Amino acid sequence: MKVGFIGVGFMGRHMARNILKGGHDLTVFDINKDAAEELLSLGATWAASPRAAAEASEVVFTSLPRPQDVEEVTTGEGGLMSGMSSGTAYFDLSTTDPSTIKRIAEAGNARGVQVLDAPVSGGTGGAEAATLCVMVGGDKDTYDKFKPVLDLIGDKAMYCGGLGSGAVSKIVNNLIGLSVGVLLSEAFTMGIKAGVDAQTLFEAVSGSSGNTTSMRSFPNGIFQRNFDPGFQVDLAAKDVGLATQLGRDLRVPMEMSNIAQQRYIDAQNKGWGRLAAGAVARVQEERSGVEIKPNE
Incomplete structure (x- = not known):
């Protein structure tokens, strides 16, 4: 599967590495390219922008510090949504609020993109060991479709309900x-x-x-x-x-x-x-x- 990953800092780099080890084609972007060097050495592909990562992917994940960062990366100029095509999916692994993810979902709906909130818990140790709890809200069929990828991130992926429930x-x-x-x-x-x-x-x-x-x-x-x-x-x-x-x-x-x-x-x-x-x-x-x- 072609997977995009935005934000490879303290948490993101471990989750992205585990997805890569799972045999998926991984495209990554971070505002600090140095943070992605290990992933690139393991076979990941660098994207010049969030949009470029989205254009190369069937599903995209973000792991970012603040809700405003998530919104900027997804719906800002050159953001993910501008590069995602109908039938693809986006999971936000960050800790954000339900109103932010619902605004992003409106932009996704306009392009036929399924948007799901999927924050994780378990710290950097859990991210490295792939033992995170992943709390997912959004379309259940999309959750089921991409659960094999979520299972590479954490051993406790769970469906919490409609959009915003994970957040x-x-x-x-x-x-x-x-x-x-x-x-x-x-x-x-x-x-x-x-x-x-x-x-x-x-x-x-x-x-x-x-x-x-x-x-x-x-x-x-x-x-x-x-x-x-x-x-x-x-x-x-x-x-x-x-x-x-x-x-x-x-x-x-x-x-x-x-x-x-x-x-x-x-x-x-x-x-x-x-x-x-x-x-x-x-x-x-x-x-x-x-x-x-x-x-x-």
Whole structure:
């Protein structure tokens, strides 16, 4: 199958590599060509623009940081839609909002292109190992047709419903995970300041009802003061913001979510936007006067 892939950064390069390893003809584009060098060395073809990638493909995937990036790449000048033909399909793997994907779908419908939202969860490790959860919204027949390609990206591809359902599912997931990260920083600074070692707290909670996926990153992350970029604070602030905006649109109270969003904004304002999302804990550390790390 001829597959196009736009955006081969932290997540995209792994997903694109797995598609290529699956035996498909892959055409790639990124604003930074250097990011595609490994894929090109493995046999991928470089496209000069999103439109050129679309013209060479039966199905196109995008993995981009922000909703506005997705919209620009798809419907902007020289974008994907200008190069896609009737009967082809487009899947957005990014974390975006349902209103954005629905606007893109309007442009796709005019050209006979099926547009589906397909955000992924599982981090860069899941992207590399092809163990991502892929949450798909849109036409079911199109989902079924291209599921073999989705299965190369993740082992948990699932159909969530109509257009926008995947985006909503991912927003819910990220809101929970990122908000828990803020709560963990409060809980641990309280426990440490009360005299319990961070490692002891980690072991106690790991074996109890408070155990969470977010906390499992502590030993190699915050305990080691390791905030190397992966999923960045900037992206976390964006994702929680998508949730609070959707809540406002639907007139759903989002008090705790608004607090979590503000903590990520606080981290951005301290210049930590390009650090790993776990760096949000440093805001709480500064306020409480303790660090979340085991005793020497």
